[in-house]
Amino acid sequence: MGNGTSRLYSALAKTLNSSAASQHPEYLVSPDPEHLEPIDPKELLEECRAVLHTRPPRFQRDFVDLRTDCPSSHPPIRVMQWNILAQALGEGKDNFVQCPVEALKWEERKCLILEEILAYQPDILCLQEVDHYFDTFHPLLSRLGYQGTFFPKPWSPCLDVEHNNGPDGCALFFLQNRFKLVNSANIRLTAMTLKTNQVAIAQTLECKESGRQFCIAVTHLKARTGWERFRSAQGCDLLQNLQNITQGAKIPLIVCGDFNAEPTEEVYKHFASSSLNLNSAYKLLSADGQSEPPYTTWKIRTSGECRHTLDYIWYSRQALSVRSALDLLTEEQIGPNRLPSFNYPSDHLSLVCDFSFNEEPDALLKLL
Numbered sequence: 001m002g003n004g005t006s007r008l009y010s011a012l013a014k015t016l017n018s019s020a021a022s023q024h025p026e027y028l029v030s031p032d033p034e035h036l037e038p039i040d041p042k043e044l045l046e047e048c049r050a051v052l053h054t055r056p057p058r059f060q061r062d063f064v065d066l067r068t069d070c071p072s073s074h075p076p077i078r079v080m081q082w083n084i085l086a087q088a089l090g091e092g093k094d095n096f097v098q099c100p101v102e103a104l105k106w107e108e109r110k111c112l113i114l115e116e117i118l119a120y121q122p123d124i125l126c127l128q129e130v131d132h133y134f135d136t137f138h139p140l141l142s143r144l145g146y147q148g149t150f151f152p153k154p155w156s157p158c159l160d161v162e163h164n165n166g167p168d169g170c171a172l173f174f175l176q177n178r179f180k181l182v183n184s185a186n187i188r189l190t191a192m193t194l195k196t197n198q199v200a201i202a203q204t205l206e207c208k209e210s211g212r213q214f215c216i217a218v219t220h221l222k223a224r225t226g227w228e229r230f231r232s233a234q235g236c237d238l239l240q241n242l243q244n245i246t247q248g249a250k251i252p253l254i255v256c257g258d259f260n261a262e263p264t265e266e267v268y269k270h271f272a273s274s275s276l277n278l279n280s281a282y283k284l285l286s287a288d289g290q291s292e293p294p295y296t297t298w299k300i301r302t303s304g305e306c307r308h309t310l311d312y313i314w315y316s317r318q319a320l321s322v323r324s325a326l327d328l329l330t331e332e333q334i335g336p337n338r339l340p341s342f343n344y345p346s347d348h349l350s351l352v353c354d355f356s357f358n359e360e361p362d363a364l365l366k367l368l
């Protein structure tokens, strides 16, 4: 084992002892990433695989080429949307009755999450249910070259769980060598003017290669049946905020989220028909380009099997094209006990898309 690997072991090991943070508000303290050594993603991946050696191999998922007519002179922007399952909720509240407790051990589940991120190497990472930001994801992803932002839920249900690691919330990471942060907004969502427990982060980024700007947002709307009107109001508030941030859709937009809403819900319809002119990227995987996938989350609770489409990547349909999207896991891969499991760390699947800017008509002529 070379020096680099030993350093990594200590980096990973450092994050393994994070449960101590529950006694102190240490989750609010983060080491200065400027003083941390960069990590080679390949070496970190090897470290994760070493920790996971007793587990079954990860599932194979392929990117589906969604050939667009538009040529592009710049590399695509890869965006990952993922509700990673808060550790405190998975162990303390979610009641995944078919998932063995050993499959939820943070020391290993953390490596499964990192393995998924490292396998697809997104340029932008939009996460929900993050309750290990300061002790795990921020230090490690900073060393991989990401700039991160975290916005915790004001009354995170994680705080009700014994030995919790602090509140869960949304996190947004982008690769610093590809983008420059132009502005950033942490948004506490309202519903009919009332402040709610749900949040969003919206950032305007500038691509270093092309100089083009776009806005990227991440959110996690209120869960559970009976809250459809509440989610709808939260969605309207988010759309209003995004209208302002994008100067009325002048700046192209990508919105990632666990909307906790099926495509039949009002909040979905608000997004689909908004004047921001958004399309849902994963519809493009369907034969007619009009249908959402059959599920993005699949679990078994005491109440029974829960198979739903709740997670989306919305994008400005005029300014951006989806070049490819990562296929979902099949029912066979997910297996009879559903998610989470020994080989997949969350009850939600990650969604990953490659975007490119549609060229302005003048630039397009030059490329042809």
Ligand SMILES: NC(=O)C1=CN([C@@H]2O[C@H](COP(=O)(O)OP(=O)(O)OC[C@H]3O[C@@H](n4cnc5c(N)ncnc54)[C@H](OP(=O)(O)O)[C@@H]3O)[C@@H](O)[C@H]2O)C=CC1
Pocket (backbone or CB within 6 Å): 083, 089, 093, 094, 095, 129, 153, 155, 156, 157, 159, 160, 197, 198, 221, 222, 223, 224, 258, 260, 301
């Ligand atoms: N500490 C305090 O003083 C206070 C604490 N609270 C806590 O906050 C909670 C409400 O917070 P809120 O943000 O509105 O929560 P939500 O209703 O949005 O759900 C919170 C989490 O629970 C998961 N969830 C969804 N359905 C179920 C289910 N059937 N069983 C178990 N978990 C589920 C969701 O995961 P997913 O999105 O993946 O479906 C989500 O991450 C209360 O239950 C309470 O515990 C509230 C106020 C004050």
Ligand SMILES: [Mg+2]
Pocket (backbone or CB within 6 Å): 083, 085, 086, 089, 129
């Ligand atoms: Mg959840």
